[in-house]
Amino acid sequence: MKKGDTKHSENISISLSGHQRKLKYLRLKRRLRKWQIALARSRVLVRILGILLLVWIIIKLSGLQAWYLSEDIFKTYPNNSLQIEGNQIISKEQVVKALKYVYLPKKPLYLLDTTPIKEELEALSPVKKIFIRRYWAPARLKIVIDEKIPVIGIKPKPNVDYIAVFTNDASIIGKKYLPLNYQGRILTLLTYADYKKWTSKHIRLIYTIARSLELYSNQPLLYIDTRDYDDCYAQLKHIKLRLGPIDSKTIKKIEQLTPEVIEQAMEIKNEVEYVDLRWDDSLAIKIKEKK
Numbered sequence: 001m002k003k004g005d006t007k008h009s010e011n012i013s014i015s016l017s018g019h020q021r022k023l024k025y026l027r028l029k030r031r032l033r034k035w036q037i038a039l040a041r042s043r044v045l046v047r048i049l050g051i052l053l054l055v056w057i058i059i060k061l062s063g064l065q066a067w068y069l070s071e072d073i074f075k076t077y078p079n080n081s082l083q084i085e086g087n088q089i090i091s092k093e094q095v096v097k098a099l100k101y102v103y104l105p106k107k108p109l110y111l112l113d114t115t116p117i118k119e120e121l122e123a124l125s126p127v128k129k130i131f132i133r134r135y136w137a138p139a140r141l142k143i144v145i146d147e148k149i150p151v152i153g154i155k156p157k158p159n160v161d162y163i164a165v166f167t168n169d170a171s172i173i174g175k176k177y178l179p180l181n182y183q184g185r186i187l188t189l190l191t192y193a194d195y196k197k198w199t200s201k202h203i204r205l206i207y208t209i210a211r212s213l214e215l216y217s218n219q220p221l222l223y224i225d226t227r228d229y230d231d232c233y234a235q236l237k238h239i240k241l242r243l244g245p246i247d248s249k250t251i252k253k254i255e256q257l258t259p260e261v262i263e264q265a266m267e268i269k270n271e272v273e274y275v276d277l278r279w280d281d282s283l284a285i286k287i288k289e290k291k
Helices: 003-062 092-098 115-122 200-217 250-254 259-267
Strands: 082-085 127-135 140-147 150-155 164-167 187-190 221-225 232-236 240-244 272-276 284-287
Touching (some): 082 092, 092 115, 115 127, 115 140, 150 200, 187 200, 200 221, 200 232, 200 240, 200 250, 240 250, 259 272, 259 284
Parallel strands (some): 082 140, 187 221, 240 272
Antiparallel strands (some): 127 140, 150 164, 221 232, 232 240, 272 284
């Protein structure tokens, strides 16, 4: 073979070898592309199946009986579907009784409208605010009651039970909730008056007077006696005070109870009938009459 023919053969061989490598590369690239397309389609399919599975799980969970309250939730108490907290004045039995005729539709707990429950309980005089929390598995409601604060209790005589109690917003707690199961302090007011006609201004005045008496005397107040409204008294732990008619000037008169006056009265407390505060610019210590 001639030298030129040998060179030509080598060129053809090199050309064929390069073409084969390129063809092999294109085949590998095509396979890789097909694999990437298949992988992308698989991911989409897995996502669709995952979404369908999640929807199926949600549908199944939403239909579980654990989402539904017992039909007897307000008929008997205690029960597993109802918790009541925060109440001192209102008993749990009174709460359930107030809700006895509240209609709850047969809906899952998360779709249930609790507004009728709130409205029914907030209509009760001792209630300030109602909070309702929902719990699942099993379905149950927790009713948290924020009650008004009792401040002044009404009595006709010192040694009898309250016949009514005023709260801090001047609303009245009637006999229905008495005697109170309340741990806080209540100021006692003796009166024969028609207290149902009293305004919030009147309640604030009585409360301010009571607190002023304790502040200036440094003694706990047992009661204020307004049965004779033109000649009122206040009974402290150790001393009785004569206030006269109660009005806006009474607080100014109470300011005359200086530590010196209290000390003098305490030195002879067994002989003191009362400390007289009826005058604006002076006071007197009334001694008991001796036989």
